[in-house]
């Protein structure tokens with residue numbers, strides 16, 4: 001059985017706490033028979049034990065003791081599913097504001113966000129924050145579930161009010177594809193099959209929207225091939241090859257490439273991969289490249305084809321700050337970008353986003369879970385693309401120098417709405 | 419007749435991408451950590467992991483040793499496979515024995531028939547400590563268990579080897595950052611996104627060897643806690659239990675006294691793939707007594723520093 005990359009969809013659930021994300025994923029997995037008998041039995045037993053009914057669907061993904069005790073999701077659960085049309089990697093993310101960094105973790109590798117909102121409450125602040133983060137992370141497609149329709153007696157006008165609100169916010173944030181569905185995660189309406197309770201709704205169910213949505217957007221770019229060097233392999237004949245995972249466009253044998261930041265031009269002599277030599281290798285493949293010229297390149301350097309990325313020690317970047325203490329100007333941290341780790345200093349913080357209005361306010365600090373703009377200066381040169389051109393060479397994390405904790409997600413440049 | 423030209427473009431399939439991602443993780447961790455080690459049980463997942471590790475650094479030798487935590491209650495076929503693989507692949511094999519931890523008085527002896535499953539955490543953490551390992555690769559997959567489904571690819575462990583599921587490091591994109599302070603370490607799970615089916619399809623594609631207990635064979639077994647346990651030095655019939663000879667295979671490999679066999683005629687990889695594709699019971703549900711103690715058995719063990 002051979003599957004092309006487009007047959008895999010990575011999705012993340014987002015939205016505010018208690019709006020029904022885990023229940024929806026549980027419903028989707030149960031109704032498409034993705035659970036083994038023993039797994040379903042265990043969810044039933046846990047529901048009974050905790051006195052939350054016959055079957056608490058959120059327990060399918062809320063697997064930690066504390067999550068079941070408190071009835072909330074704390075960290076991302078990854079689940080794997082497949083239907084005849086495609087495979088899915090599902091990241092069920094937490095909604096609580098305290099766990100925003102975990103939501104960002106789940107969304108950072110997603111092609112699509114499955115947004116869940118409570119029809120009675122509309123778009124809450126945390127829903128807006130999640131949508132902003134998803135937009136910044138470059139998720140282009142949304143499936144928005146207007147949930148708990150059972151609680152408003154399947155009211156079309158209640159649904160329509162949310163449709164208008166969602167459409168205006170998602171166009172402001174620049175999402176390319178938005179499907180809005182009235183559902184009851186609890187009862188299963190419009191999750192797998194169309195519901196009789198919503199005769200006025202003619203769109204797809206959640207499952208069919210997932211099966212037909214655009215996949216692979218994560219990796220799509222037209223701006224050059226990139227190979228951040230991870231490791232130098234010494235070949236038996238005495239030569240060296242450069243190992244790493246490809247991003248952006250494909251490399252071909254014979255391609256003219258540039259080694260950066262040294263700016264050495266050379267050609268690709270051979271491409272080796274886990275299953276032998278190749279003439280061509282594209283995004284997501286781990287390879288090692290044999291180059292025409294001997295160089296002293298190493299880990300942290302980058303092999304690129306035109307158009308070339310920028311070599312710089314100063315970045316203008318969008319930052320999502322996760323640290324417990326505020327980020328302040330002059331602060332020193334470590335930065336990891338592709339395969340390079342370098343000391344970094346915050347030169348200036350130039351703005352913070354007001355989640356309610358999407359307006360950039362002036363600020364010289366960023367507090368926990370705030371999104372802002374900053375200028376950073378690094379000790380060593382970085383080889384970067386704008387995040388919107390390349391998610392790999394455009395992204396970085398900031399690391400606390402004492403605890404080694406990851407304290408921020410960074411994206412080179414700024415989004416158009418930001 | 420046509421032959422495939424060597425340099426024909428070939429699109430990447432699902433297994434290529436899983437393989438590539440795992441290789442990427444292996445290289446990142448080795449580059450960022452001082453002293454990695456690979457935990458090798460002789461089971462199918464750790465066999466795939468070792469296979470990938472060799473690919474990641476070929477033609478160089480594996481830049482780290484492999485470590486087996488020997489509970490003393492293993493299937494002999496698995497121990498033989500472990501030693502043969504280490505020798506033929508040319509990797510450095512370290513063995514840490516639970517029996518030594520018992521002899522040193524660090525853990526109580528549960529007796530010849532008692533389970534040593536939980537004790538191996540102590541042996542594992544001591545081996546990590548004594549050797550100064552700062553990263554340990556494991557073959558765990560997120561589809562195995564609800565607590566594993568929550569774990570990061572690089573999972574931080576404190577000075578006591580504990581996993582704190584409430585305070586995991588954010589793990590954005592594929593920026594795996596593995597820096598730890600002395601005494602702390604990482605567990606790295608390159609197979610996180612693989613499913614049981616992916617593992618078998620990869621084993622088939624790569625024509626890998628596995629211990630023979632994965633394939634259908636005749637064996638004396640007895641029924642205990644709804645599972646067929648292999649009768650042998652670690653499992654003897656208790657009053658009321660009867661020994662039967664059945665055609666079985668093992669879906670996972672663990673200690674002989676807590677790993678159940680399944681009735682199966684599947685004696686080839688292709689037949690196993692067919693069997694798994696339509697299975698109604700999960701891998702651990704079918705075969706692991708150690709997960710049946712409580713609702714959160716795996717989470718509890720992981721918090722203590724288990725694999």
Ligand SMILES: Nc1nc2c(ncn2[C@@H]2O[C@H](COP(=O)(O)OP(=O)(O)OP(=O)(O)O)[C@@H](O)[C@H]2O)c(=O)[nH]1
Nearest residue numbers: 017018019020021022023072073095148184185186
């Ligand atoms: N009436 C009704 N209740 C629902 C529906 N979907 C979910 N719920 C209930 O809403 C509560 C919260 O559901 P969860 O699925 O845990 O919410 P969540 O979005 O995953 O929450 P976090 O992960 O903590 O952010 C539970 O009590 C569910 O039973 C629905 O369609 N109708």
Ligand SMILES: [Mg+2]
Nearest residue numbers: 021022072073
């Ligand atoms: Mg949830």
